[in-house]
Amino acid sequence: MYSEKVMDHFSNPRNSGKMISADGEGVIGDVRCGDSLTIYIKVKENRITDIRFLVFGCAASIATSSMTTVLAKGKTLEEALKITEQDIIKALDGLPKIKYHCSNLGITALRKAIQDYYEKHNKSVCQKVFLFISKYFYSLKKRIIFYLMYHFNKK
Ligand code: FES
Numbered sequence: 300m301y302s303e304k305v306m307d308h309f310s311n312p313r314n315s316g317k318m319i320s321a322d323g324e325g326v327i328g329d330v331r332c333g334d335s336l337t338i339y340i341k342v343k344e345n346r347i348t349d350i351r352f353l354v355f356g357c358a359a360s361i362a363t364s365s366m367t368t369v370l371a372k373g374k375t376l377e378e379a380l381k382i383t384e385q386d387i388i389k390a391l392d393g394l395p396k397i398k399y400h401c402s403n404l405g406i407t408a409l410r411k412a413i414q415d416y417y418e419k420h421n422k423s424v425c426q427k428v429f430l431f432i433s434k435y436f437y438s439l440k441k442r443i444i445f446y447l448m449y450h451f452n453k454k
Contacts, residue, residue, distance in 0.1 A: 302392035308362035313369050318351040325411025334360045338408040346375050359401035366390050367405030
């Protein structure tokens with residue numbers, strides 16, 4: 300039997316929906332039940348300022364995803380990484396034991412979103428210079444090809 304809080308978060312999920320131009324995105328699926336979850340985060344000065352989720356799954360996965368976002372919102376990345384499955388289960392006033400694994404989806408997707416953020420934003424100076432140069436040369440190459448095609452087609 301689900302607690303009132305689980306039913307509340309299931310029927311009225313907080314922070315649900317896709318986020319356009321997220322700073323970090325974490326996707327996880329559970330092969331045993333086929334449920335999947337995506338968590339999006341917006342980060343400002345090392346703090347999660349906005350968080351959204353899209354879930355395809357059971358009532359418990361919807362409730363635990365919703366609670367994961369509630370617990371993570373406003374926290375620093377380090378604080379958010381410390382959230383555990385037990386924190387989510389406790390915040391929902393418990394879950395049936397058979398549904399414990401559902402809380403794992405939220406935690407894993409959140410950690411992946413933070414990892415994704417770190418990978419995208421904590422690049423070294425060398426990596427940033429390399430990225431800039433490769434992007435610049437890619438667009439330069441495209442312009443040269445375009446110019447040559449235009450030039451030869453004119454004749
Ligand atoms: S039954 Fe698999 S996440 Fe809920």
